[in-house]
Amino acid sequence: MNITLIQAPIATGTTQKGMALAPERYLQAGADQSLASRGHSVETSVVARTTEDDLEAVVEVNTGLAAEVRKATEAGRFPMVLGGACNVCLGALAGLSPRTLGIVWFDAHGDFNTPDTTPSGYFDGMPLAIAAGRGHQNLRTRITEGDPVPEERVLLSGVRDLDRGERDSLESSEVRVVSTDSFKQHGMERSLLPALRQLATFVDEVYLHLDMDVLDPEVAPGVNFPTPGGMMLDDLQRAIEMIGEHFRIAAASVTAYDPTRDEGDRTLLTGLSLLDTVAKAAGKSSSAIRVIS
Ligand SMILES: [Mn+2]
Numbered sequence: 001m002n003i004t005l006i007q008a009p010i011a012t013g014t015t016q017k018g019m020a021l022a023p024e025r026y027l028q029a030g031a032d033q034s035l036a037s038r039g040h041s042v043e044t045s046v047v048a049r050t051t052e053d054d055l056e057a058v059v060e061v062n063t064g065l066a067a068e069v070r071k072a073t074e075a076g077r078f079p080m081v082l083g084g085a086c087n088v089c090l091g092a093l094a095g096l097s098p099r100t101l102g103i104v105w106f107d108a109h110g111d112f113n114t115p116d117t118t119p120s121g122y123f124d125g126m127p128l129a130i131a132a133g134r135g136h137q138n139l140r141t142r143i144t145e146g147d148p149v150p151e152e153r154v155l156l157s158g159v160r161d162l163d164r165g166e167r168d169s170l171e172s173s174e175v176r177v178v179s180t181d182s183f184k185q186h187g188m189e190r191s192l193l194p195a196l197r198q199l200a201t202f203v204d205e206v207y208l209h210l211d212m213d214v215l216d217p218e219v220a221p222g223v224n225f226p227t228p229g230g231m232m233l234d235d236l237q238r239a240i241e242m243i244g245e246h247f248r249i250a251a252a253s254v255t256a257y258d259p260t261r262d263e264g265d266r267t268l269l270t271g272l273s274l275l276d277t278v279a280k281a282a283g284k285s286s287s288a289i290r291v292i293s
């Protein structure tokens with residue numbers, strides 16, 4: 001497959017700046033060569049952050065990212081975004097609009113706070129809500145003319161740490177949530193499959209978002225908010241394959257890796273292997289006839 005690896009080095013918040021170093025670290029470690037060695041044709045691009053102000057930088061980087069995603073898509077290339085924090089979803093989705101697509105989002109957290117519910121004020125606890133039309137819409141509309149993604153087209157998976165107000169918002173929303181509790185009770189495949197099938201009644205194309213903290217800190221310690229009880233790598237890889245079996249994957253982002261918090265490059269290596277998994281699933285989903293079983 002033809003892939004454009006787009007580096008989006010953005011992080012918000014005072015102690016989370018390390019996430020902005022992730023894209024460069026992935027490239028240093030040979031992310032592009034690793035994909036090329038599996039038969040993909042890989043191009044790389046970088047979106048620059050020039051402003052100090054976090055919210056202005058969110059607009060700046062995501063506007064640039066949207067242009068890169070659009071360019072890649074128009075050239076028949078698969079946009080693979082290396083975050084950066086989870087707000088890169090805004091630029092990725094903006095580059096894909098006005099498509100009819102859903103979101104499959106893997107995260108230990110909901111990222112569904114709004115300025116009204118957030119206990120911390122942390123911007124990167126809000127991007128999924130923003131993408132779905134809740135909170136900071138003036139900021140979203142500076143990045144895109146497209147509509148928010150309707151909540152019934154959003155699947156949030158691997159969640160195990162929600163703030164109270166965020167939990168209430170999710171419960172009263174149309175967002176489909178598959179928690180790690182459900183994985184433990186029923187197994188990952190048996191939990192995720194019904195949710196994917198439901199989503200497939202609304203969309204045949206998705207944006208795939210992988211926050212590295214969805215994984216257990218055992219395999220991905222290099223994140224800002226490590227949360228025990230996460231997914232193991234093989235389960236997440238299988239989940240990504242399943243998504244490729246049910247949907248065309250329009251673009252993907254791998255976010256929230258903080259190289260300054262890694263232990264022995266464990267998170268880096270996990271991230272690199274996920275890029276391969278995503279590329280394979282996306283390649284399959286774009287070429288094969290999908291069977292919704
Ligand atoms: Mn996140």
